[in-house]
Amino acid sequence: MQAAFLIYDMNYIQISIEANEEQQEILISELVELDAAGFEQTDAHLLTYFEEDNFKSYEINELLKGYVFQFTILPKQNWNAVWESNFEPVVVDDFCAIRAEFHKPIKDVLHEIIITPKMSFGTGHHATTYMMIQQMRNFGFINKKVFDFGTGTGVLAILAAKLGAASIIAIDNDEWSIKNAQENFEKNNIHSVSLYQSSTLPENNFDIILANINRNVLEQYSSTLVNLLSPQGVLLVSGLLKEDQTSIVELFDELTLYNSQQNLNWISLLFANK
16 A cells, blocks of 8 residues: 545545556556645555645546546545554564554564554555565664665664664655654654655765665666665665566666565565675
């Protein structure tokens, strides 16, 4: 599931679009340009939400030509309360658990992360975040400099801090994600993260770069990400479909593919500097 914040005192228009996973990723990037306020993904449908007063009817209908879709007007309601009521803890093996404060502590895991389950991407429920966490178990963070590109809820940055990273820079271009991430850092007593709302990458060198974003963004920033890696650095990416693997490996041909992982139709790739 991928979503953005929806505001309490506002009507929304929901569009349900029949689309496979690859089509959904393309549609999300295009609908964001038309000011979509949020998304939810299933195997066969993409749900997207627009503020009723900010609904570009003509442009949206033009974009969705060739798709089967349906409009629904949603009345005002407390969206975060709805989201919380459906939020379940996420447990990644015996390594990491992600829960809300209203859940009971989860036993027999090495690391526990508490988040405020507002509607922002990166709660661990989506296969891409889940795989990122699984892969983070397999390399060292102690005293490393980390960059979290597209931090969302801040879960990966929080885990990096818990794993011993010396410093972490986390960025996201979404204002609500930044507010939610900051709240989650405070809730988990994390003080080693420098958080910025930005789409401009820092100029520092990093030992570890985490990028759980989509293919289009990776293509845009690939050369910059490679240049930001330290000589012994690693780059962990996800937000990718399995059919993206060949092109992404070619995109990062200056690096060595160290490990790949698949969950459903999604993949996560771990690269290391040659």
